[in-house]
Structure formats: C-alpha cells, structure tokens
Amino acid sequence: MCSRGDIALKHAKALVTRRWPQAVEQRMREVFDVTFNTSDTPMTHDDFRAAFQNFDAIFPTVSDNIPADAYGVEHRRVSLLANFGVGYNHINIPAAHAAGITVTNTPGVLTDCTADLAMGLLLCAARRIGEGERELRSDKWVGWRPTHMIGAKVTGATLGIIGFGRIGQAVAQRAHHGFGMKIVFYNRSTVAPEITEMTNAQQLGSVRDVMAASDFVSLHCPGGDETRHVIDAQALAAMKPTGFLINTARGDVVDETALIAALKNGEIAGAGLDVYAQEPNIPSDLKALENVALAPHLGSATRATREAMGHMAVDNAHAFFDGKTPPNIVHG
Ligand code: DGY
Numbered sequence: 001m002c003s004r005g006d007i008a009l010k011h012a013k014a015l016v017t018r019r020w021p022q023a024v025e026q027r028m029r030e031v032f033d034v035t036f037n038t039s040d041t042p043m044t045h046d047d048f049r050a051a052f053q054n055f056d057a058i059f060p061t062v063s064d065n066i067p068a069d070a071y072g073v074e075h076r077r078v079s080l081l082a083n084f085g086v087g088y089n090h091i092n093i094p095a096a097h098a099a100g101i102t103v104t105n106t107p108g109v110l111t112d113c114t115a116d117l118a119m120g121l122l123l124c125a126a127r128r129i130g131e132g133e134r135e136l137r138s139d140k141w142v143g144w145r146p147t148h149m150i151g152a153k154v155t156g157a158t159l160g161i162i163g164f165g166r167i168g169q170a171v172a173q174r175a176h177h178g179f180g181m182k183i184v185f186y187n188r189s190t191v192a193p194e195i196t197e198m199t200n201a202q203q204l205g206s207v208r209d210v211m212a213a214s215d216f217v218s219l220h221c222p223g224g225d226e227t228r229h230v231i232d233a234q235a236l237a238a239m240k241p242t243g244f245l246i247n248t249a250r251g252d253v254v255d256e257t258a259l260i261a262a263l264k265n266g267e268i269a270g271a272g273l274d275v276y277a278q279e280p281n282i283p284s285d286l287k288a289l290e291n292v293a294l295a296p297h298l299g300s301a302t303r304a305t306r307e308a309m310g311h312m313a314v315d316n317a318h319a320f321f322d323g324k325t326p327p328n329i330v331h332g
Contacts, residue, residue, distance in 0.1 A: 028314060057317050059082045083313065104328045110167075159171075164203070256277045
C-alpha cells in the first residue's frame with residue numbers, strides 16, 4: 001500500500017466521483033493520473049469497493065454513499081479521501097483513520113455562498129416568494145390587493161442560529177447588519193466575546209431556548225450521528241407558531257417527518273430547506289406544502305465557490321502526495 005510521499009504526483013491514481021467545474025478538472029488532468037466518473041451518477045457499493053482497491057486518492061463528495069466495508073476492503077490501495085465539500089458526514093472518519101487513510105475537506109471557501117443561500121431561503125419562506133411565483137405562473141394572480149399573500153416581516157426580527165461556526169457567524173453578519181435582526185444562538189462550546197460582539201449575538205443554554213426565543217431559526221451544525229434529529233418534534237413544538245425553520249446544513253439534523261407534521265398542523269409558520277434526509281428523494285408530503293421553500297442542495301452552488309472547492313481539494317492532495325501535511329486535514 002502506498003503512503004504519502006511514496007508516489008510521484010503524476011503517478012498518483014486519482015478518482016473523481018462526480019463531474020467538477022471544467023477549470024478544476026483540467027488542473028486535475030495536469031497534476032494526477034486521473035479518472036473521472038463521466039456518467040456523473042452516484043457510484044454503487046461495488047464501484048466504491050473497487051475504487052478503494054484501484055486508486056491512491058478518491059475525491060468524493062456529499063452525494064457519495066461510501067459503503068462501510070470499503071474501508072477494510074482487501075488489497076486496499078487508497079490512502080487519501082480528498083473530499084469536495086466542508087461537510088464529511090458521508091465519510092466514516094474513525095473507519096478511515098483506523099485504516100490509515102487521510103481525509104481532507106474544503107472549509108471556508110463556501111461560507112459566504114451558503115450563508116447567502118440561507119438568507120435567500122429565509123426571505124423566500126417569510127415573504128412567500130415561491131408561492132407567489134407559482135400563483136403567477138399558473139395565471140391565478142388577480143392583481144394587487146391589501147390582503148394578498150401576507151408574509152412575515154424579516155427586518156428587526158429575532159434570528160436563532162444553531163451552530164455558531166463559520167457559516168452560522170456569516171449568516172449572523174448578514175442578518176444583523178443587513179436586516180437589523182437580533183441574534184441568539186446555540187453552540188456546543190462557549191463562543192468568545194470578540195466573535196459574539198460582532199453581531200451583538202447572545203449565546204443561549206440549549207437548542208430549545210433558541211427555538212423558543214426566535215422568529216426564524218437557521219441550522220448550521222454539522223450532520224452525522226451527534227446531531228441527528230437535534231430538531232425533533234419537541235424542538236419544533238418549542239418554536240413560536242409564527243416561526244420559520246431554515247436548513248442549509250444537513251438533512252439528518254431535522255426529523256423530517258416531525259417537520260412535515262409541524263408545517264401541516266400550523267405548529268410553525270413555514271420553512272426554507274436546502275438539504276433533506278434522503279437526497280434526492282423528497283417526501284411528496286413536503287413538496288405538496290405551500291409554506292415551505294425548497295431548494296435542491298444549492299448552498300455552495302456558484303461558479304466561484306465550486307471552483308474554489310475543487311482547487312482546495314486538489315491543493316490538499318497535491319500536498320499529500322508531495323509528502324507534506326495537507327492544509328485541511330479532518331482530524332475527526
Ligand atoms: C458541503 O460542503 O458540505 C456542502 O453541503 C456541499 O455543497
């Protein structure tokens with residue numbers, strides 16, 4: 001099995017699991033002996049097991065379902081998983097580390113665009129923009145009237161943030177300085193005053209406290225076992241009936257069934273969602289609801305950001321096969 005520094009860059013066999021922006025694919029061709037999954041469809045269980053045996057580096061992403069038995073596959077060759085994305089809940093970090101596989105990710109470069117999209121979904125849900133567009137496109141709009149499609153006021157409202165890391169803070173910046181919103185948040189560790197002072201944000205003691213205090217709640221914690229269903233029926237019940245839930249983090253953070261019930265029963269006013277429990281399968285009950293704005297996992301989907309993510313993944317692998325420490329190692 002090869003390890004870092006053993007393989008001259010041009011001889012490192014790399015597999016990119018989905019299509020990447022052209023400019024980054026071109027760089028990959030120049031740097032590595034690269035194979036692209038040109039079908040751009042999710043790889044199967046067997047594809048992944050074979051990939052772990054046949055490549056030195058795999059460049060996976062959030063839509064990859066890496067099977068548990070790939071990490072310990074016999075004759076394993078892979079020594080690097082250079083993830084395209086900041087979230088890595090699709091990679092079993094303990095299993096990768098136990099197998100001696102280095103994992104890297106792409107933090108920072110998608111912060112702004114994900115925060116922008118969270119604000120977009122918040123506005124879309126509060127101001128019923130999607131619903132209005134559907135009405136107009138189906139020729140049902142009969143004209144302006146004082147009681148037409150009344151939404152919720154965003155400016156000056158209270159925004160609760162769950163997970164006050166890079167993206168949570170970036171959303172707080174936009175909401176506080178752009179929309180005069182009051183910021184409260186929940187974060188597992190205490191956040192330093194020099195950070196909270198930037199948005200006059202108040203750290204509360206529990207998720208429930210944030211749900212209860214907020215007009216809008218935006219989720220920015222990582223996915224995975226530790227945060228699975230942090231937003232469950234009880235957390236939703238703590239929200240104001242006029243409250244909105246925004247999720248650009250990971251689908252498994254929210255109990256989707258409980259959310260659909262809360263939206264249907266009017267326990268909360270609405271939601272803006274970019275991520276789902278079983279992507280790309282969205283429950284038909286959710287799609288049928290008018291009080292939810294739905295986006296197809298677009299958080300980082302701008303040319304500038306997707307190129308930056310790709311280049312960062314390549315930089316990580318470049319360093320690894322050069323025998324250096326990759327700049328963005330996931331320690332788990
Ligand atoms: C991430 O990086 O985690 C994003 O969700 C993928 O776009």
